[in-house]
Amino acid sequence: MKYKKIFFISPPFYSHFNPLLVLAKSFQKYGAEVTFGCSIEFKEKILEENLAFYEIDISSNKNTGKAENTIQPDTERIRLEEFFESTKKGAVETLITQSRHRKADMLYNPDELIDKIKLIDDSLAADLYVVDILSYSVTLSLYALSLPFITFCPPHPNTIPKKGDYFNVPRNWPEAITIKEEELRRLEQVSTQTQREFTEVFNHIITRNKSLKKINNAFSLVSDIAVIYNYFDFNNSDKQEEQPKKLFIGNSFKAATLDGKWLEKIETKEKIIMITLGTFLSNRKDVLEKLILGVRxxxxxxxxxxxxxxxxxxxxxxxxxxxxxxxxxxxxALMPYVDTVVFHGGCNTLTEAIYYGKKMIILPFSSDQFNIAYDIEKNRLGSVLDPNNFSKQELANAFNDTEEISKESLQYWKSISRKRGADYAAKQIVEID
Incomplete structure (x- = not known):
């Protein structure tokens, strides 16, 4: 076994921490000695899984369950409020706001982090590191120190831009989201500027190591060993024989059992509908209210x-x-009992819904959610609505359309999800010679 000691470094974001924790357990299952590095707020959950905990802060922005209730600096709260307000203005304004926030959110003290990771490597001598794609400072540190690492991509694969693509600009849009050409050009300009700023910071640090070459795009810097996507291979991109390996796993969550009180609440119900907008976007009370009244x-x-x-x-x-x-x-725990899931297009909810073969209605607000919504629409796995501009009739039509989704397609991807979980990825990595 080439990689015996593996060190996971997780951002303090609930939606990224959870799938990383499941992946870490899979590596442990296959015999690796795993240490999990994260901020102190997640220590208890890590210890509960019998993993070694190492305290390390890699972001000033945190989301430990309910984003707006997480204790964090005023600057982060201001950015969070700006983000929530931008979601009310539509897709382009939201993506522009996110792009402008990236440097503050996701390029956290790179010089300090390099020192921290060097200290970890000197003391623990890990054979391999696993880093979340959004932890750009960590990727930069590992690359600058020439340490072996694997990239874990919990959001949509297009989060890693290919040559010719723009960072944080969806390659495709679902039909419900209408984008004007001039808006798209403005988004591409902001994306280009953010990418330039990130890459300049990366190269300024990278050039200190004379053996390393400059990079063309900081957002495209990934492991040369493997990239693990917590997503579905909708475009036949799985490449295990190439370097880096591309592994699509389809789910990285831990199944849960529903307790007796909840079982009493849902028994004898013929139709069950779940509405969940994730830890961040549950802030959009206006959309939740509209959905409640419409579905009722x-x-x-x-x-x-x-x-x-x-x-x-x-x-x-x-x-x-x-x-x-x-x-x-x-x-x-509720997902197996639900008929239809109405959600924001977050990757975790998507993988849970497909794992259990559930009908989906997606209301994408931000980030990779537009790419995810497009994939679900294209593959006839669910319906898509504009969260800021849907009528009661459009909501009714979306529910009707879910009755016409391709059950064959849903069952196919459900079977893929169940075959390719976190264990699949861990096995592929530990078997590398």
């Missing part, structure tokens, strides 16, 4: 379960025996 009108007798985040008290007025509104719901 379309399906008066269905059981509606809503993850409301910090707005739970304000939305509780819509609670009823058939409408459960909670700040946090056991989403993974």
């Amino acid at each position: 009108e379309i399906y008066p007798s269905a059981l509606l379960i809503i993850s409301a985040g910090s707005h739970v008290e304000e939305l509780k007025k819509y609670s009823s025996p058939n409408t459960i509104i909670e700040g946090f719901i056991p989403q993974i």
